[in-house]
Amino acid sequence: MAEEETEEKKKGGKGLIIALLVVVILLLVGVAVLAVMLLTGGDKSANANGANAEMHGSAEHGDEADANNKAKTYSPKYKQFEPPAPESPPSYFTMDKFVVNFNGDGQAKFLAVDLKFMSYYSQLVGDGGDMEYLRPILKNDIERLLRNQHYNDLIKPDGPDALRAEILKVTRSVLEKHNIYPDLIEDVYMTRFVMQ
Numbered sequence: 001m002a003e004e005e006t007e008e009k010k011k012g013g014k015g016l017i018i019a020l021l022v023v024v025i026l027l028l029v030g031v032a033v034l035a036v037m038l039l040t041g042g043d044k045s046a047n048a049n050g051a052n053a054e055m056h057g058s059a060e061h062g063d064e065a066d067a068n069n070k071a072k073t074y075s076p077k078y079k080q081f082e083p084p085a086p087e088s089p090p091s092y093f094t095m096d097k098f099v100v101n102f103n104g105d106g107q108a109k110f111l112a113v114d115l116k117f118m119s120y121y122s123q124l125v126g127d128g129g130d131m132e133y134l135r136p137i138l139k140n141d142i143e144r145l146l147r148n149q150h151y152n153d154l155i156k157p158d159g160p161d162a163l164r165a166e167i168l169k170v171t172r173s174v175l176e177k178h179n180i181y182p183d184l185i186e187d188v189y190m191t192r193f194v195m196q
Helices: 002-043 130-147 159-177
Strands: 091-094 098-101 110-119 187-195
Touching (some): 098 130, 130 159, 159 187
Antiparallel strands (some): 110 187
């Protein structure tokens, strides 16, 4: 009788081990499925028919698949613009010429800069675009930034590029304050940069 009880306990133990193995395998499969979904982004842009839903594109540059797609995906809390056509050229917003007194460090007194902002969203930077309404704010904030520059910083090899990055940051900040997605402005270009 004692032998039968030990044999039943062994069988019950094997059943428990098998049940635990099944649970562990199911957990591993679940984790693998979750990992795949996270890595692929869950393909949120596909609708029930499997077709791609309208999107305001990828913000990545350099992906060959998205090389021609200039549209960006962004939160609905920002003003929504029609996405640009995949082959559309960039549009530019030209600011008035900036001539300011700046910290010339005894070498210069004036800094003159001409700026063009580039975007693929012509509704933002084109004639009558939203940046036109923000022109006075942009002019004020960029002039303040230019007045605080130092000659010794600007004559460094990367000085003008650092200034461009700061101007872009200020511009994007103004856009964000006015509920416009800041990364719709791709870049800013200095068509004139003179210190004298």
